[in-house]
Amino acid sequence: MRVKPTPLPKSAPAAATILRSILRLPMSPPPSDLDDLLCSPARQCSGESESEPEPEAHVPIQLNGCGLSRADRAWAYWTALGRPSLVVAPMVDNSELPFRMLCRKYGARAAYTPMLHSRIFTENEKYRSQEFTTCKEDRPLFVQFCANDPDILLEAAKRVEPFCDYVDINLGCPQRIARRGNYGAFLMDNLPLVKSLVQKLANNLHVPVSCKIRVFPKLEDTLSYARMLEGAGCSLLAVHGRTRDEKDGKKFRANWAAIKAVKNTVSIPVLANGNIRHMDDVMDCLAETGCEGVLSAESLLENPALFTSYRTAEWVVRDEEGSSRDGKLDQAELLVEYLKFCEMYPVPWRMIRSHVHKLLGDWFRVHPEIREELNAQSRLTFDFLYEMVDRLRSKGLRIPLYRKDESVQCMRASSTG
Known part of the structure; x- marks a missing residue:
């Protein structure tokens, strides 16, 4: 259990030390399966001091004993x-x-x-x-x-x-x-x-x-x-x-x-x-x-x-021409944002690999060769994934997410009112 508690003291120890102080357990060696490795090596090291203070945890809302059912x-x-x-x-x-x-x-x-x-x-x-x-x-x-x-x-x-x-x-x-x-x-x-x-x-x-x-x-x-x-x-x-x-x-x-x-x-x-x-x-x-x-x-x-209110093209109402507009956002941009969160909060690479396939599935159907290159990677890196997104974009591919055009909806409503 790797926890960044709420709130953290200013002198908070490294996450691995925090974990040990909570659980009173030794650090395990890193897993042998490459996809089970955390995406940040910094979270896999050991050897920190055993005397770090226990972190301050979140205090839950207390409603017991207040006369309520x-x-x-x-x-x-x-x-x-x-x-x-x-x-x-x-x-x-x-x-x-x-x-x-x-x-x-x-x-x-x-x-x-x-x-x-x-x-x-x-x-x-x-x-x-x-x-x-x-x-x-x-x-x-x-x-x-x-x-x-x-x-x-x-x-x-x-x-x-x-x-x-x-x-x-x-x-x-x-x-x-x-x-x-x-x-x-x-x-x-x-x-x-x-x-x-x-x-x-x-x-x-x-x-x-x-x-x-x-x-x-x-x-x-x-x-x-x-x-x-x-x-x-x-x-x-x-x-x-x-x-x-x-x-x-x-x-x-x-x-x-x-x-x-x-x-x-x-x-x-x-x-x-x-x-x-x-x-x-x-x-x-x-x-x-x-x-x-x-x-x-x-x-x-x-x-x-x-x-x-963003939606994929699959759920755009096709029989209402002009009812949806390009939302100026796409799944590749969301993937990049997700990867940046992964750099902040490391997780096993298998989780990241799964999200890449889910977010870029439509894009990979257009360029299956890039999906095959992804699948061939025995060990992922952030550099490879960011470069992969750049390569997809360099091919002129963009599959936007859509939002309803509220002005069109309002005009239709007024014309039928």
Whole structure:
């Protein structure tokens, strides 16, 4: 767990020393897999003094013992955070700190970390140091864990609670690895265990517990599930409007009606997840579900500026000529900004490689030879990636992001009014 706490003292020690002072563990040697190496060698050195002071951590908002009901405390806490309605969803290897910071720059008001495996997080210092990083600007922040053991989950959560605003339990991952590991959406088959996980955190943490779920095929089962989670101590519920078997987001539309039903059933804040591809979807989802906010995942990977009303050409309304204009921003520019954040907040190269492919996928389809050169690199460097962007631009390639032309929309509205 590599953390830049909030706030840092002026004489803050190097990140590796900060980490050791928090965890009281020795530094692990760098990984042998080149793509698992951090993108900054400075973060891989060891040998700093063992006597550095422990950093000052964030002091969470305290609402216990103030005479409010549990639901009222959940709402008071959410309000104190500013009711962030535009949220970066948790994505394994893809919602890491540099990407969260890029999305925050372009309108995101809160973000989840990637899903962290609670058992590995408690046992493996290298895993902690690479998979969980944050900084003082990275707020509000949800730290998400998958788990099937309440005690192990609590041990993991205790390590991160000084540096986040919610500890989130992943109850929605539908992938095969979650089935094998007995976590995520496959805990829907063991509701007593789910209840014990939520209760364990709710009764022992200073920050609230949130849960991210999928819906059951039967609506009444989903509503019963949501009520059980609230009763166990969940303070915020994020609902993905697809079932465990509906893994393909392009094939299965998220069920906003089911999310609305959950919202109307529980007394705590609810976030909606699914079908958020551009800002029109955000507005439609909030209106249809009545939720406090939305999560976006895959769409943000291609367009981290989604929450500031930029959209890719795929979502430009083609049958309304002139309704959209070049937003003077493109994915290559966003990639360069992302790389600069990576230089500030180092992460494993495998994460960077993934974002390069997501952001430049359309560009690589035009110039596949440059994609092949990227894939041939056994070890990436920032110089190579910046040069790659320059080469794409030198070929005259630009695929802009678009924004709605509000003047056209207003003229159309007045002409039909």
